[in-house]
Amino acid sequence: xxxxxxxxxxxxxxxxxxxxxxxxxxxxxxxxxxxxxxxxxxxxxxxxxxxxxxxxxxxxxxxxxxxxxxxxxxxxxxxxxxxxxxxxxxxxxxxxxxxxxxxxxxxxxxxxxxxxxxxxxxxxxxxxxxxxxxxxxxxxxxxxxxxxxxxxxxxxxxxxxxxxxxxxxxxxxxxxxxxxxxxxxxxxxxxxxxxxxxxxxxxxxxxxxxxxxxxxxxxxxxxxxxxxxxxxxxxxxxxxxxxxxxxxxxxxxxxxxxxxxxxxxxxxxxxxxxxxxxxxxxxxxxxxxxxxxxxxxxxxxxxxxxxxxxxxxxxxxxxxxxxxx
Numbered sequence: 484x485x486x487x488x489x490x491x492x493x494x495x496x497x498x499x500x501x502x503x504x505x506x507x508x509x510x511x512x513x514x515x516x517x518x519x520x521x522x523x524x525x526x527x528x529x530x531x532x533x534x535x536x537x538x539x540x541x542x543x544x545x546x547x548x549x550x551x552x553x554x555x556x557x558x559x560x561x562x563x564x565x566x567x568x569x570x571x572x573x574x575x576x577x578x579x580x581x582x583x584x585x586x587x588x589x590x591x592x593x594x595x596x597x598x599x600x601x602x603x604x605x606x607x608x609x610x611x612x613x614x615x616x617x618x619x620x621x622x623x624x625x626x627x628x629x630x631x632x633x634x635x636x637x638x639x640x641x642x643x644x645x646x647x648x649x650x651x652x653x654x655x656x657x658x659x660x661x662x663x664x665x666x667x668x669x670x671x672x673x674x675x676x677x678x679x680x681x682x683x684x685x686x687x688x689x690x691x692x693x694x695x696x697x698x699x700x701x702x703x704x705x706x707x708x709x710x711x712x713x714x715x716x717x718x719x720x721x722x723x724x725x726x727x728x729x730x731x732x733x734x735x736x737x738x739x740x741x742x743x744x745x746x747x748x749x750x751x752x753x754x755x756x757x758x759x760x761x762x763x764x765x766x767x768x769x770x771x772x773x774x775x776x777x778x779x780x781x782x783x784x785x786x787x788x789x790x791x792x793x794x795x796x797x798x799x800x801x802x803x804x805x806x807x808x
Contacts (some may be wrong), residue, residue, distance in 0.1 A: 503659035503668045505535060506681065507786040512691045513640075514656060515558065516769045519569035519649030525735035526564070527710045527769025530690040531646045532592035533680045536582055537659050539626040540637045540671035547621030548663050549575060549642060552630045552656040555607040558615030562767060567609035575603040575621060575642050576713040581630040582639040590773045590781050592645070599641060602628060604645070618653030620663050625790025637671075652769065654682055677781040678797050683714065683757060685766050691757040694773065694788035701776045705741045708732050708772040715760040721748045726756075727797045752788035 506512035518528035520571035538546065542650030553560050555568040560804065574597065589596060603621050610699065629638030646653060659674065661667040679693050697704070708717065711731040719727045723745055755772070759765070774782050 489622070499551045503537075503672050503674065504666070505657040505659075505674045505786050509788075509792060510630060510692050510694075510786060511684075511689060512681045512693075513684055514654035516652060516654055516680050516682045517571070517646050518652045518769075519556065519571075519646035521648065522564060522646070522650040522652070523735075525710065526562070526652060526679055527771070528652070529647075529709050529737075529771050530592055531677070531684045533644045533678070534592075534596065535537070535642050535657065535674055535676045537640045537642070538635045538637045539640070539669065539808045540628060540676070540804055541626075542671065543637075543669055545625050545661065546625055547683060548622035548660045549618050549624070549640075550618050550620045550658045550660050550666065552618050552658070553614065553616055554605075554619045554653075554655055555609065555611040555614050555647065556646070556651050556653040557609040558612060560616060562639070562654065562769075564650045564652070567649075567651050569609060569651040569653065570774075571607045571648050571653050572645045572647045573603075573605045573607075573621070573642065574601065574645075575624070576600060577624070577628040577630060577638075577640045579630055581641045582632055583630060588677055588781060592643075596739070597631050597643060597701055599630065600628070602640075604633075609649075609651075619657075620660075622663065651675045658752050673785055673787050675783040677783060678771060679784055680769070680771045681766050681781065683759065683765075683768040687715070687761040687764070689759070692792075693755050693757075693784050694752040694786075694791045694792070695755065695774050695784050696752050697744055697748050697750070700778075701744050701749065701782070703741055703777045704782065705739050705742045705775045707739045707773050707775070709737050710735055711738070711770055712765050712768050713763065713767040714768050715763075718756040718758055720754040720756060720795055721745075721793045722751065723747050724759040750796050751790045751792050752785070754788075756791045
């Protein structure tokens with residue numbers, strides 16, 4: 484019993500320490516990725532824009548900060564195309580419509596996707612080298628400046644990252660923090676997106692993960708991935724799905740694959756595992772992923788999976804098989 488309690492305590496502490504890192508530790512994703520709008524899509528970014536939402540629990544009343552690691556596009560981390568010339572824009576929005584507007588929940592930067600109240604807008608050029616490989620902090624923001632979302636039981640804020648000029652690749656991370664000069668997590672907070680644009684590991688032994696949440700309305704899903712460059716495979720794991728392999732895209736193309744959802748997978752997260760090829764060495768691979776339900780609605784990827792990281796449970800599958808016989 485003591486061993487079990489200790490294990491639960493360590494898991495809880497781990498979640499509290501890393502819950503607001505984007506990408507989160509469990510995702511094992513090196514960096515988020517957004518290119519300048521003049522880049523060829525073959526570099527791995529389909530629309531030069533990425534949107535994330537931060538959820539602040541209703542119990543939280545103190546101001547908080549949104550921190551960006553390496554916000555400019557130049558220097559050590561970012562992907563240069565000739566010479567650095569890219570300007571990045573960061574917009575933070577709250578208020579009514581920030582999340583609830585239909586266009587805000589899409590996967591393309593069209594229509595009223597910038598809905599809500601603009602709280603901050605900041606641009607970075609390639610000359611802002613003081614932020615190279617360092618954190619930039621915005622805030623403080625009050626939780627009440629966000630949009631109250633009942634289903635999230637908290638206030639939601641939106642950040643939109645866009646490459647407004649240039650053709651280089653910006654690689655960056657984010658953190659939702661209680662402190663301006665340090666990464667201190669907010670208990671109960673989380674982050675989610677409807678489309679993930681990120682950099683794969685170069686090391687073929689590293690496996691990255693993203694966790695779509697399957698709500699009770701979902702009957703089937705369509706998994707879409709862009710510019711995978713045939714770099715290995717995507718494996719899907721759930722409590723009753725041991726490891727289903729799905730189709731992957733080639734250079735500068737989208738690939739879609741549909742799959743049915745089993746009742747036991749409802750109201751839980753799936754684990755999309757990105758497994759690199761060990762024979763076909765691909766470096767600097769940038770990919771885009773989203774999923775939609777049978778109504779063509781985009782589903783959320785939470786950085787901390789709702790219900791925890793899904794693990795295949797053989798006993799459940801075996802019991803179900805026996806009953807069906």
